[in-house]
Amino acid sequence: MNPSFIFRSGALLTATGISFGAFGSHGLRTIKPPLGENKISSWNTASSYLIYNGLALLTISFHPGLLGSSKKYKLASGLIISGALIFSGSIFTLVLAREKFKWLGPITPLGGVSMIAG
Template sequence: MVAPTPNLLWKLGSGFAAAGIMAGAFGAHGLKSRGIATESFQTASHYTVFNGLALLLLSLHPRFSVHKFAGPAIAGGTLLFSGSIFALVLDRDRFKFLGPVTPMGGLLMIAGYVSMAL
């Protein structure tokens, strides 16, 4: 497995932070006005922003900016976790197969953070 570059982690972190903020605004304004429960959407938005900020910090760290597992696991876990929640909130019937993906994304994020402690 090839280690990510600090530049890639910075771009992913920036993208996640921006996407999380946009999703939060959409959930608070666009979904709420349609009568859709937004708690899960907001949770996914928060995790996207938090993990985006974490990737920004990782990109600046001399050791973890080139770690083969941490950055990719956090990024992939965020996509699986938050992405599946976004899809399920927007159209549960069409995306119900994504239900089991959410906890797998959460576990992948956790594994990324734990790998930095080892």
């Protein structure tokens, strides 16, 4: 995992979070039957976490330790990427799929733990 990959991953997470946040503010309200405010709030939380973690990755990508052989920055980046995808991805799926993927609920905190570890 090189600085360029980490930078691109951060940019992608940030752009996705912004895009999904915009969809959550406008598009989710048009879904029939309507979603409750708690589902829309969950969606916005997941979008926000994508943005926060994307910005963290962008910052990490400029750290001088990445230019050397330090594995801790690469490990942290991997944990942040996987955690953000698990955390936000499971929430997005739970909101859109409604009752179909209830089993994802217990998986969401694993993404949070991964983000914290990163």
